[in-house]
Amino acid sequence: MAKGKRYQKRARKGGPWALLAVLAAAAALWAGRTLGLLPEQEEPSSPTAAPQTAEGTLQVRYFDVGQADAELIQFPGGSNVLIDAGTSSTEDELIETLRSLGVETLDLVVATHPHADHIGGMAAVIEAFDVGGVVMPRVSDSDTPTTKTYEDLLESIAEKGLSATPAEPGAELFSEDGAALTVLAPNGEDYGDLNNYSVVLRLTFGEDAFLFTGDAEEESEEEMLNAGFDLSAAVLKCGHHGSETSTSQPFLDAVKPRYAVISCGADNDYGHPDAVTLEKLSAAxxxxxxxxLQGTILAVSDGAGVTMTALGRDAA
Ligand SMILES: [Zn+2]
Structure with a gap:
């Protein structure tokens, strides 16, 4: 862990935090309006208002960052964890959006795997915010990329005086007020394909669970099943942008999601999401x-159910 820090948070109950939350919400709402992210007349309770941080809820945003991935978890006590940061082409927009949501500190940043559509905007994000820690997969020497994108990320981490913590299956990365984020993958050490190194995370809060899969493909899905992890989740972010190489039937059967989120670009060159994946999800x-199609997707959990809202293509 960076600087010997642990990412566990003590429960915060009322007191000054409640006031801070109100002030942060007001500031974020104001910021959102100045950035043109919110209509002038919008009430704070509207789905497009930012943030709807009813204290005690867990919020997950799956940002519309084109053919890429970026997700923000806002914990019940106000902590923020960012999973992936899209490409460099949307980094300024992502930083502005995070600020408009009241984010000042990213308690943890997770780089699922070192591909540009996941880490391309991460160096800029790390430079722009206070960052508590960075988690990345341990990649074999032969698979370690030599791209400038990856080197820029390592440099930004070093410049912040941080060091990347390798993701270990079974490890709890972060918890706060009853919500916990646990690593399920990677379970292997040498894949020959960066996608399968993807850090897969399960977020739990009360009866609700979320699965974040990066670009993990069938091989990693099989390893998670073999490892005996509880994979069940109300919300599954489909692996690899809905490609047919992910969301295998046994994995889908184990996750049993009620909702799936597919993060991909409009008219992308890869044909994502794959029709096979969509058929599987539909059949289930x-x-x-x-x-x-729907822009940034917001999921709100109170621990006893998840509410999904499509924020529209202008919201992120
Ligand atoms: Zn990807």
């Missing part, structure tokens, strides 16, 4: 949300 009765 899963309601699908897509960033390419």
């Amino acid at each position: 009765g899963v309601e699908v949300f897509r960033t390419d």
Whole structure:
């Protein structure tokens, strides 16, 4: 862990935090308006208002960052964890959006794997915010990328005086007020393909769970099943932008999601999401949300159910 820090947070109950939350919400609302992210007349309770931080809820945003991934978890006590940061082409927009949501500190940043559509905007994000820690997969020497994007990320981490913590399956990365984020993958050490190194995370809060899969493909899904992890989740972010190489039937059967989120770009060159994936999800009765069609997707959990809202293509 960076600087010997642990990412556990003590419970925060009322007191000055309640006031801070109100002030942060007001500031974020104001910021959102100045950035043109919110209509002038919008009430704070509207789905497009930022943030709806009813204290005690867990919020997850799956940002519309084109053919890429970026997700923000806002914990019940106000802590923020960012999973991936999209490409460099949306980094300024992502930073502005995070600020408009009242984010000043990213308690933890997770780089699922070192591909540009996941880490391209991360160096800029790390430079722009106070960062508590960075988690990355341990990648074999032969698979370690030599790209400038990856080197820029390592440099930004070093410049902040941080060091990347390797993701260990079974490890709890962060917890606050009953919500906890646990590593499920990677379970292997040498894949020959960066996608399968993806850090897969399960977020739990009361009866609700979320699965963040990066670009993990069938091989990693099989390893998670073999490891015996509880994979069940109300919300599954489909692996690899809805590609047919992920969301295998046994994995889908184990996750049993009610909702799936697919993060991909409109009219992308890869044909994501794949029709096979969409058919599988449909056959399983899963309601699908897509960033390419619906913009940023917001999921709010009170620990006893998840509410999904598509914020629209202008919201992020
Ligand atoms: Zn990707």
